[in-house]
Amino acid sequence: MGTRLTTLRLLLGDQLNPEHSWFKHVDSEHLYTLIEMRQETDYVLHHAQKIISIFSGMRALAQRLEVEGHRVHYLRIGDPENTQTIEGNLKALIAKHRCIKFEYQQPDEWRLDAQLSSFCHALSIPSEMVSSEHFFTERLxxxxxxxxxxxxxxxxxxxxxxxxxxxxxxxxxxxxxxxxxxxxxxxxxxxxxxxxxxxxxxxxxxxxxxxxxxxxxxxxxxxxxxxxxxxxxxxxxxxxxxxxxxxxxxxxxxxxxxxxxxxxxxxxxxxxxxxxxxxxxxxxxxxxxxxxxxxxxxxxxxxxxxxxxxxxxxxxxxxxxxxxxMPDYQDSNHFAHDTPLPTWFWTGKTKMQCVSKAVGQSLDHAYAHHIQRLMITGNFALLAGIDPSALHRWYLGIYIDAFEWVELPNTIGMSQFADAGLLATKPYVSSAAYIDRMGDYCKGCYYDKKLRVGERACPFNALYWDFFIRNASALSGNHRLGMVYRQIEKMDTESKTSLQSRAFTIRNDLDQI
The missing domain is CATH 1.25.40.80 (Serine Threonine Protein Phosphatase 5, Tetratricopeptide repeat)
Structure with missing residues (x-):
C-alpha cells in the first residue's frame, strides 16, 4: 500500500464555519487541524469566557467534521505534544503526516497573516491561502x-x-x-x-x-x-x-x-x-x-x-x-496620551456608577454594547488621557466579540481619535449630560451630574472641558466643534482655571475616583 498523500488544512479559532466549501466533499487526502495554544491565549490577557467560547467552538467543529467523515487532528491546550506556537505545531504535523501541501483560510488579523505568510515562505512544500468566504468585501x-x-x-x-x-x-x-x-x-x-x-x-x-x-x-x-x-x-x-x-x-x-x-x-x-x-x-x-x-x-x-x-x-x-x-495604525496616538489604565478597569470598583456598571458588566459577561464602550469607558479614557494602545489591549482581551480587525480601528479611530480623524469627524466625548440623557446611570451616583468642580462633581464634566482647552490647537479648527469652542471663549479665566484644576486632580490620581 502506498503512502497516503496528505494536504494539511489549518482552521483558526475564528474560522468555525461548517458551511465553508472546504467541507462540501469528504476527501481522505485532506487533514484538518485545529489547535488550542498559548500563543493565542497569551498575546493579551483575555476574559475567561472568551477563551472558553473559542475553545468550545473549536472542539464542537472538530467533532462535527469527524462525524461527517473528515480527517481531523485536534490539539488541546494541555496535550504534551502541543508546542503552543503555530509554527511549531504545524511543522510537527507536516512532518508526522508527510504532508505534500499546506493550506489555510485567509486570517482576519494582521499578525497571524504575517506569521503564516512567513511560515509558508520557509516551507519546502507548496502552500495556498484561500478565502474564508465570510465577508461582503475583499480586504482592500x-x-x-x-x-x-x-x-x-x-x-x-x-x-x-x-x-x-x-x-x-x-x-x-x-x-x-x-x-x-x-x-x-x-x-x-x-x-x-x-x-x-x-x-x-x-x-x-x-x-x-x-x-x-x-x-x-x-x-x-x-x-x-x-x-x-x-x-x-x-x-x-x-x-x-x-x-x-x-x-x-x-x-x-x-x-x-x-x-x-x-x-x-x-x-x-x-x-x-x-x-x-x-x-x-x-x-x-x-x-x-x-x-x-x-x-x-x-x-x-x-x-x-x-x-x-x-x-x-x-x-x-x-x-x-x-x-x-496596518501595521502602523496600531501605534497611532494623535494626542500623545500615555496615562496607564487605572486599576478599576480590572475590578469595576470606582465611585462613578456609569463606569462601574459598564466595567462590572464586562467582567461578568464579557460583553458591553457599543454605546457603553464608546461613550462610557472609551469616553473616559480619551478625556483622561489614557494610552490608546493600553485601552486597545483591554478591549481586545475583555470582550467576547473582540478580534483585532474589528476592535483596533474602533478603539484607535472611533473611540480615541488617535488617528487624527481618519475615521471620526470629531472626538466622541461628552460630559455627564449625554450619559444621563441616554440612561439611568447617574441616578444614585456618588457624583453630582450637574456639578463641574468640587469633590462631588462628576469627573466627566471637568475632564470634558479640560480636554478641549488642552487640545485647542489641534481641535479648534474642526467645524463640528465650533459650538464647544464658542462656549469656552465665553468662560471667564477663573472658571477655566477651576475646571482645569479639578481635571488635573482627577487625572493625577485616577485610581481614587
Missing part, C-alpha cells in the same frame, strides 16, 4: 473606494454597499423608506417599557474545559461562568439565537440601541457578534433575515436600517480601514 476593496479621499466617510461606503448588494434598495436603486439613514429615530432612552425580552439562551457546563485551561497555566480575568455558560458552541445554536433575535428582540432594537440601564445588561441587543466574528453565522444571512423581517412588516424601516448598517456598513468598513492601515 474599501481602500480602493477611498484611494483619493483624505477622510474615509463610512456613510459613502455604506451607501455603495447597499446598492452593490441590493439591500433595502428599491427597483430604481433608491433607498427603501426614502432615505439612507434613520439614525435620528434610534436614540430613545429605555425606562423599562417594553420589558426586556426573555432570555431563552441555552446554558452549557464548561467546568471540565475550564479546568483544562487553568491546568495549562493560561492566565485570564473576568468571571468564567463555566457552569451556566450562555454563548453558542456551534452554528446550530447560533442560528437559534439569530431566529429568536429577529422574532422577539429586533422589533425593539432600533429605538433603544443607544440606551443604557442599570436594570439590564443586554436589553434589546442581538448578542450575535461573537457568533458572527468566529463565522458560525455569515453577515449575509443575518442581513437577509433582518431585511426579510422588514419586508414582512414585522419591524420598522428605521429598525431594519439601523441594524443592517452596523453589519453591512460599519463592520465591513472597519475591516477595510484595518487592512489598509
Amino acid at each position: 476593496e474599501t481602500a480602493e473606494l477611498f484611494k483619493t479621499q483624505k477622510q474615509w466617510l463610512m456613510e459613502r461606503f455604506y451607501r455603495q454597499m447597499r446598492v452593490k448588494h441590493r439591500v433595502l434598495i428599491d427597483a430604481s436603486k433608491k433607498p427603501e423608506g426614502g432615505q439612507w439613514n434613520f439614525d435620528h429615530e434610534n436614540r430613545k432612552r429605555w425606562s423599562g417599557t417594553p420589558p426586556e425580552p426573555v432570555d431563552h439562551t441555552r446554558r452549557h457546563d464548561h467546568s471540565s474545559l475550564w479546568a483544562e485551561i487553568q491546568a495549562a497555566g493560561v492566565s485570564s480575568f473576568g468571571e468564567p461562568q463555566c457552569n451556566t455558560f450562555r454563548w453558542p458552541v456551534n452554528r446550530e445554536e447560533a442560528l437559534d439565537d439569530l431566529e429568536r433575535f429577529i422574532s422577539d428582540v429586533l422589533p425593539y432594537f432600533g429605538e433603544f440601541q443607544d440606551a443604557m440601564s442599570t436594570q439590564s445588561w443586554r436589553m434589546f441587543h442581538s448578542l450575535l457578534s461573537f457568533a458572527l466574528n468566529v463565522k458560525m453565522l455569515s453577515p449575509q444571512e443575518v442581513v437577509a433575515k433582518a431585511e426579510t423581517a422588514w419586508r414582512q412588516q414585522r419591524i420598522s424601516i428605521a429598525t431594519a436600517e439601523g441594524f443592517i448598517r452596523q453589519i453591512l456598513g460599519w463592520r465591513e468598513y472597519i475591516r477595510g480601514v484595518y487592512w489598509f492601515r
Whole structure:
C-alpha cells in the first residue's frame, strides 16, 4: 500500500464555519487541524469566557467534521505534544503526516497573516491561502473606494454597499423608506417599557474545559461562568439565537440601541457578534433575515436600517480601514496620551456608577454594547488621557466579540481619535449630560451630574472641558466643534482655571475616583 498523500488544512479559532466549501466533499487526502495554544491565549490577557467560547467552538467543529467523515487532528491546550506556537505545531504535523501541501483560510488579523505568510515562505512544500468566504468585501476593496479621499466617510461606503448588494434598495436603486439613514429615530432612552425580552439562551457546563485551561497555566480575568455558560458552541445554536433575535428582540432594537440601564445588561441587543466574528453565522444571512423581517412588516424601516448598517456598513468598513492601515495604525496616538489604565478597569470598583456598571458588566459577561464602550469607558479614557494602545489591549482581551480587525480601528479611530480623524469627524466625548440623557446611570451616583468642580462633581464634566482647552490647537479648527469652542471663549479665566484644576486632580490620581 502506498503512502497516503496528505494536504494539511489549518482552521483558526475564528474560522468555525461548517458551511465553508472546504467541507462540501469528504476527501481522505485532506487533514484538518485545529489547535488550542498559548500563543493565542497569551498575546493579551483575555476574559475567561472568551477563551472558553473559542475553545468550545473549536472542539464542537472538530467533532462535527469527524462525524461527517473528515480527517481531523485536534490539539488541546494541555496535550504534551502541543508546542503552543503555530509554527511549531504545524511543522510537527507536516512532518508526522508527510504532508505534500499546506493550506489555510485567509486570517482576519494582521499578525497571524504575517506569521503564516512567513511560515509558508520557509516551507519546502507548496502552500495556498484561500478565502474564508465570510465577508461582503475583499480586504482592500474599501481602500480602493477611498484611494483619493483624505477622510474615509463610512456613510459613502455604506451607501455603495447597499446598492452593490441590493439591500433595502428599491427597483430604481433608491433607498427603501426614502432615505439612507434613520439614525435620528434610534436614540430613545429605555425606562423599562417594553420589558426586556426573555432570555431563552441555552446554558452549557464548561467546568471540565475550564479546568483544562487553568491546568495549562493560561492566565485570564473576568468571571468564567463555566457552569451556566450562555454563548453558542456551534452554528446550530447560533442560528437559534439569530431566529429568536429577529422574532422577539429586533422589533425593539432600533429605538433603544443607544440606551443604557442599570436594570439590564443586554436589553434589546442581538448578542450575535461573537457568533458572527468566529463565522458560525455569515453577515449575509443575518442581513437577509433582518431585511426579510422588514419586508414582512414585522419591524420598522428605521429598525431594519439601523441594524443592517452596523453589519453591512460599519463592520465591513472597519475591516477595510484595518487592512489598509496596518501595521502602523496600531501605534497611532494623535494626542500623545500615555496615562496607564487605572486599576478599576480590572475590578469595576470606582465611585462613578456609569463606569462601574459598564466595567462590572464586562467582567461578568464579557460583553458591553457599543454605546457603553464608546461613550462610557472609551469616553473616559480619551478625556483622561489614557494610552490608546493600553485601552486597545483591554478591549481586545475583555470582550467576547473582540478580534483585532474589528476592535483596533474602533478603539484607535472611533473611540480615541488617535488617528487624527481618519475615521471620526470629531472626538466622541461628552460630559455627564449625554450619559444621563441616554440612561439611568447617574441616578444614585456618588457624583453630582450637574456639578463641574468640587469633590462631588462628576469627573466627566471637568475632564470634558479640560480636554478641549488642552487640545485647542489641534481641535479648534474642526467645524463640528465650533459650538464647544464658542462656549469656552465665553468662560471667564477663573472658571477655566477651576475646571482645569479639578481635571488635573482627577487625572493625577485616577485610581481614587
